[in-house]
Amino acid sequence: MIGNRRYPDAVAGPFPEPPVEFDDGDGRPIEIRAAAEGDDVFEALVAMYDDFDPADRAQGLPPLREDRVRGWLETLLDGEALNVVAWHDEQAAGHATLVPDGSGASELAIFVHQDYQGAGVGSNLIAGLLGYGAANGVEKVWLTVERWNRPAVALYEKVGFETAEAESFELEMTLRLAESDDENEE
Numbered sequence: 001m002i003g004n005r006r007y008p009d010a011v012a013g014p015f016p017e018p019p020v021e022f023d024d025g026d027g028r029p030i031e032i033r034a035a036a037e038g039d040d041v042f043e044a045l046v047a048m049y050d051d052f053d054p055a056d057r058a059q060g061l062p063p064l065r066e067d068r069v070r071g072w073l074e075t076l077l078d079g080e081a082l083n084v085v086a087w088h089d090e091q092a093a094g095h096a097t098l099v100p101d102g103s104g105a106s107e108l109a110i111f112v113h114q115d116y117q118g119a120g121v122g123s124n125l126i127a128g129l130l131g132y133g134a135a136n137g138v139e140k141v142w143l144t145v146e147r148w149n150r151p152a153v154a155l156y157e158k159v160g161f162e163t164a165e166a167e168s169f170e171l172e173m174t175l176r177l178a179e180s181d182d183e184n185e186e
Contacts, residue, residue: 005103005142007180008174012159013177016131028119030121032125034084035083041085042077044090045069049111050069058146079099081097083095084125093113094125096111098138104140105139105141106140108142122155123159143172144170146169159175161173
C-alpha cells in the first residue's frame with residue numbers, strides 16, 4: 001500500500017521533544033531520551049527484550065532469541081530509524097522507533113516492558129518519539145496494530161492516529177506530524 005496510504009489533513013501535536021522526565025503511575029521516575037551513540041542503549045535494550053513477555057509480542061516483534069534481538073537492534077540503531085528509550089534509573093523500560101519506509105513516511109513501533117505497562121510509560125514514550133520525529137523532519141507516520149489490541153488502539157487514538165485501513169485482522173493507522181508539500185498523496 002506504499003504511496004496510496006491516506007493521512008489525516010490535520011497536523012497532530014505538538015509533542016514534547018526528548019529528553020522528557022515524569023513519574024509514572026507507580027511513582028517511578030522515568031526519562032525518555034533519544035538513543036545516542038555512546039549511550040549504553042544497545043545492551044540495555046537487549047536486556048529488556050531478553051526479559052520481554054512473549055505474550056506481548058505482536059507481528060513477530062520483538063524477536064524471541066537474543067541473537068535475533070541483537071541483529072534487529074543493530075538494524076534499528078545503526079540505520080536511518082529514529083529511536084527513543086524510556087529509562088527507569090539505568091534500566092530500559094520501553095523503546096519506540098520510527099523507521100523510514102521509502103515513501104516519505106515512517107513506520108512506528110513501540111514496546112513497553114510488561115513491568116511498566118499500564119503506568120503511562122507508553123503514552124509518554126510515543127509522544128516523545130513523535131516530538132523527536134517532528135524535530136527531525138518526519139512528516140507522516142503510520143503503524144499497524146492487531147484490531148483486538150484495544151489498549152494499543154486507544155493509545156494511538158489518544159495521540160492523534162486515525163484508522164486508514166481496517167480490512168484485515170490488523171488496523172492501519174496514520175498520523176500527520178507536519179504539512180506536506182506533496183498535494184497528490186492519495
